[in-house]
Amino acid sequence: MxxxxxxxxxxxxxxxxxxxxxxxxxxxxxxxxxxxxxxxxxxxxxxxxxxxxxxxxxxxxxxxxxxxxxxxxxxxxxxxxxxxxxxxxxxxxxxxxxxxxxxxxxxxxxxxxxxxxxxxxxxxxxxxxxxxxxxxxxxxxxxxxxxxxxxxxxxxxxxxxxxxxxxxxxxxxxxxxxxxxxxxxLTGSLVIRKTLENYNASLGAMTCVFQVEGHDENGVLAYSNVVGLTLTGAGDANAQTAKLTGIPAGLTVTVTEVYAGGSYEVKGDAVQKTVILSDGLVGDGEPASVSFTNSYDGGNRGGYGVTNHFESDGKNGWTWENPTPPVVEENE
Incomplete structure (x- = not known):
């Protein structure tokens, strides 16, 4: 019984x-x-x-x-x-x-x-x-x-x-x-790190954009976000990171650099995957992370932008919040 x-x-x-x-x-x-x-x-x-x-x-x-x-x-x-x-x-x-x-x-x-x-x-x-x-x-x-x-x-x-x-x-x-x-x-975080091998100061600040998507085990889209990072120099001292939070733990996310910045190109893979770890519960407690490196390609096209963010009002409409910057940390 x-x-x-x-x-x-x-x-x-x-x-x-x-x-x-x-x-x-x-x-x-x-x-x-x-x-x-x-x-x-x-x-x-x-x-x-x-x-x-x-x-x-x-x-x-x-x-x-x-x-x-x-x-x-x-x-x-x-x-x-x-x-x-x-x-x-x-x-x-x-x-x-x-x-x-x-x-x-x-x-x-x-x-x-x-x-x-x-x-x-x-x-x-x-x-x-x-x-x-x-x-x-x-x-x-x-x-x-x-x-x-x-x-x-x-x-x-x-x-x-x-x-x-x-x-x-x-x-x-x-x-x-x-x-x-x-x-x-449970949820976890994702850190996206961007570094430039070299930098053309005459073109000014460069912005790159990343699309982040995660699908559950049934292939249904469970997370989607877009984040931009703006850099003003080369090397680790000028690296930038964005931290995305509240992502379902255990989700495999695909991070794609969809815009590498005017006159810059991606060195290595422009698409990377990682598994989101529960905040503070897995491994050494550090969040999942991916790193991208770009290099100046010799062109003269400047590239700068902001990330727009839209929130549903629950009534078949959308609210535009602009700009909505990510959590950006320098010198990482």
Missing amino acids: LTLPCLSMMRTQAAAAIEVDRICSLTVSAADSGYAGDFDEMTILVSLYRVAGVDTAGRYTPEAPFSKMDFTDIGSSTTADDWQKLAGQAEECLKEQKEDAPVEVKTVEVKKSEGEASATGTFSNLKTGMYLVVPKETENAKKTVRYSFTPYLTALPASEYAAAGTGSDEWDYNPTIGLKAEGEE
Whole structure:
């Protein structure tokens, strides 16, 4: 039986007496989380705190660190929201714990083992009672999504009838519970660096323009931007960079120098690809980057410009913002 990640009702009066000295186990499963594809490739750390003991009739008495909690009104009318509020109270008690009297905690890793159908983790040698389940916020293996989890209370033993008011009222001393998760799409940054091998000062400042596009795994355009850089000298001391932020993490982007500047030409590849890394989560924390080098071609055509930016007003119209400069850093 897979128990929902909260106790919607408690109807212990219809069940047999609880064997309070029985040793229990609790398995946490990611099978029905809605994100099993990601969770099967992750390791999720789950902490477990014993909040209250229980008597043979199903009445709960809070443990010392959680003495502020009141379980006297638990019954058939207790709602999921009520249980969530109780879980919040338990979390507050954890924050108030004293250093000289720490709350006992057990931890387990929820992950997919060889031969298993889904990611699971099992707590063993547990006493009967009420427990607070606290999964740790975790990123997926590709570092493209961050999952946060709702802490909740669960009881040992459990039963179908005690949890939902229907089904068997036989106590299960080794239940399986699920995870309630929400995913947040992560983003990263892209740095475009431009250097000139040589520079014709008589032509004045030169502007080059880059088109940046990224398609998802289905080939759908997921990101598009255009950015310009203006240079006034050659060498590393006069290099310019533009940093684009808020790009979906894990996306492969293609950066194309669509305009190299009047009387200048691209040295090397005018088209480069890179994968966007989650800000601060991958590698050494540096963003994805590409570098381009241009050289004066001997001509006398000057080239300078600004980057126009258009924003949709949501009513089939567009707002023109001009100019909208990128984040430009010198001497990179």
